[in-house]
Amino acid sequence: MLETADKKQIESVETSNSDNRNKHERQGQSAASSSESSPVVVVDGSSSISNNSYDLAYFEPTRILCNNSTHKTVTLLGQFRNLSSDNYAIVVLEKTAFAEVHLKKSKSVTTANSVVETSPRSESERNPAADDSRSFFSSKSLLRTEFINDIYGNFTCLTDAEINQLKVTIIYPASEKHILKYSSQTRYLVEETAKDYQTVTLPHLEQEQLSLEWLYNILEHRKEQERIVFEDPSDELGFILLPDLKWDGKTLEQLYLLALVRQKGIKSLRDLTATHLPLLRNIRDCGTKAISERFGIASNLLRIYLHYQPSFYHLHVHFTYLKHDPPGIQCEKSHLLSTVIENIELLTDYYQKVTLSCVLNERDKLYEKLVAAKNSTEEPECKRAKIE
């Protein structure tokens, strides 16, 4: 059972916004009595939503799962009062990066040493979601002086709300596994040998793993169809490239796309052999071409990688902008696609033989099982003899 609310932790958290409050007032109690069916995950403000149940005015946070000042995200556990009282929701609030398109006054923006030409028209052509008619340097930005000392000044700024949005991700209903995944916990580095994979990880994955329903929904065009950037429909080499849940799909500076392979049954890096090389090369080549065409970002500005351990065991490849540092790009978790291809070219069963390091949360059952397996094999002979 979930822990009960720790209200003290959340006293300072502002959970609703005036837009939602207004909507709430307009709707009266109608939302509260609306359907209790599970709504879809809202990836960005423009995504279709199966009903109007998501209203932050109804959200009651019970616990802060994680507050990350580096990524400017806060992850909350709580309940939507207008939805089921049995189910919990995870709400992730994220302050988005500055879009360069909003930093122009007219066609250029002056920096300390130079005039940087921006190309808002071409960006909005590539990405119609980017609103290039707005700027931080407009009468909508109100500066409030904190202090001015000699040549130094500190201010706060209230600016055009349209270009100062939060990205919000909602997971509902959230399972215990989601809560664990999104909670800040101590993480440990584990060396998973080929034998560990066969005897511990694989049986664990057969017993439990996060549902892949969202991913099959994408592959079968039931969800997020309008977000697809590129699709190769072939059975062997096919994949779908679309914005990752972590990206709002608009802020080019935070570009993050995901390639989901059509073939089912390739769980992770561990399953890859030379038979998958054409698939991996196809993802690399067609993925980079599609990103270059749609977003104007060249392949040498992209970080293309796989995670080990992933959260979802259906092969997928991450494409992120080199100048953006999203979660999960650290060397203990990510494997560059180019290196993966090289390794398999050298040795077809490289990933079936190699020991792979991975980072697991302390409360992850897989972590407990791997540690237990290692402890049992490392037990000294004499101790084992005594027990026997």
Ligand code: M7G
């Ligand atoms: P991973 O390597 O399995 O795990 O990546 P990670 O979460 O530790 O990175 C799975 C990727 O799928 C992540 O980058 C998620 O943000 C992304 N993702 C997860 N869900 C549930 C969705 C979804 O519903 N839609 C999209 N577009 N991406 C998702």
